[in-house]
C-alpha cells in the first residue's frame with residue numbers, strides 16, 4: 001500500500017458522510033472524506049441553519065433509533081463543547097402534530113404512546129390557549145411530542161467535520177469523484193487525484209445514482225427540489241423560539257395531501273420557516289433551473305387559513321433537495337455485488353436528525369460488524385422490482 005491508501009474512503013461530506021467518517025476515525029480507521037464542492041457549501045441537502053429533531057414517527061423503528069440518537073447528539077455536544085440543538089429544558093420547542101382525527105394522526109399517536117414518548121394531547125377547546133396564533137382545522141386533532149426541538153444544521157456539519165479532523169481524519173474538498181473502480185482494493189478517481197482504500201462508503205445525497213453508475217447499480221431514487229420558505233410575522237415575536245413556539249407538522253390538510261411543516265422564527269429575526277414536504281423533480285446539477293412554485297401556492301393558502309399572524313407571501317425562499325425512495329425509508333446497506341462498498345442514500349427529507357446513528361451504522365457495515373439495529377427496512381433488496389442491477 002502506498003501513502004495514498006486508506007482503510008476507508010467516504011464520498012460526500014453532507015451530514016451522513018461526515019458522521020460516518022467521524023465514526024470510522026473514532027474506530028482508528030485511516031479515513032479520507034471526499035467532497036465535490038469547497039466546504040461549507042449549500043448545493044446538497046444538509047445546508048441551512050435548522051432541522052427538526054423528534055421522536056414522533058409512524059414506525060416504531062425510527063422512534064427506537066432516536067432514543068439512542070439523542071444521546072449521541074449530546075455526546076458530540078459535550079465532546080466538542082458546542083450547542084447543536086435546542087432541547088434543553090427552557091428552549092425545548094416540542095413538535096406540534098396536527099391532522100385529521102382518523103388516519104396518519106392516529107398512527108403517530110399510537111407509536112408515541114406505545115413507545116412511552118412523553119406527549120401532551122391538546123383538546124380542541126384548549127388548543128388556542130396553548131398554541132396562540134394557529135387555527136386548528138375542522139376535524140383535526142393535535143398533540144405535542146415534548147422531546148422534539150430544533151437542530152443547528154450548518155453548525156453540526158462544521159462540528160462533526162472538525163472532530164473528524166481532530167481524530168486524524170483527512171478531508172479533501174473541491175474534489176469531485178469522477179470514477180470508481182471496485183475490487184478488493186477500491187480505486188477512487190477525483191478531478192485531481194487517485195485514492196485507494198479497502199472499503200468505500202458512498203453518501204452522495206442527490207448524486208447517489210451518478211456515483212453508483214460506476215459500480216453497475218441504480219436505485220429508484222427521485223431528486224426533488226424543495227423551496228425553503230420563510231414567512232414574516234405580522235406581530236414580531238408571535239411565532240418565536242424564545243416564546244417557546246413549537247415546530248409543527250400538519251399531516252394532511254384541505255390544501256395538501258403531503259405534510260406541511262414549520263420551525264419557529266429563530267435564524268432570521270421575525271421570519272418563520274414553513275415548507276411543503278414535496279416539490280418538483282430536478283437534476284441536482286440543474287437545481288436552480290427548476291422554477292416550479294406549486295408548493296408555494298399551497299403554502300400561501302394554508303398559511304392564510306391556519307397561521308393568520310404571518311404575511312402569506314414568502315419573505316425569503318432558499319433551495320434544498322430531497323432524495324426520495326418509493327417508500328420514503330432510507331437505504332443503509334452493502335452494495336449487492338461489491339461487499340466492501342457501503343451505501344447510505346435516499347434519506348427522503350427526514351434524515352438529518354439520524355446523522356449520528358446513520359454514521360454509526362454505516363461504519364459498522366463497512367467494518368463487517370453486525371449492525372446495532374435491524375436494517376431490514378433499509379435494505380436494497382426491497383426495491384427488487386425497481387433496481388436496474390443484477391440483484
Ligand SMILES: Cc1cc2nc3c(=O)[nH]c(=O)nc-3n(C[C@H](O)[C@H](O)[C@H](O)COP(=O)(O)OP(=O)(O)OC[C@H]3O[C@@H](n4cnc5c(N)ncnc54)[C@H](O)[C@@H]3O)c2cc1C
Pocket residue numbers: 011012013014015016017034035036037043044045046047050051052053175176177178203204205206207208211226228275320321322344345347348349350351352353354
Ligand atoms: C428543506 C429540507 C428540510 C429538511 N428538514 C429536515 C428536518 O427537519 N429533520 C430532519 O431530520 N431532516 C430534514 N431534512 C433531510 C435532511 O436534511 C437530509 O436527509 C440530509 O441532509 C441528507 O444528507 P446526505 O448526507 O445524505 O446528503 P447531502 O447533504 O446532499 O450530502 C451529499 C454530499 O455528497 C457530495 N457529493 C455528491 N457527489 C459527489 C462526487 N461525485 N464527489 C464528491 N462529493 C460528492 C455532495 O456535494 C454533498 O455534499 C430536510 C431536508 C431539506 C432539503
Ligand SMILES: O=C(O)[C@@H]1CCCCN1
Pocket residue numbers: 052053054249259261277349350351
Ligand atoms: O424530518 C423532519 O422532522 C421533517 C418533518 C417534516 C418533513 C421534513 N422533515
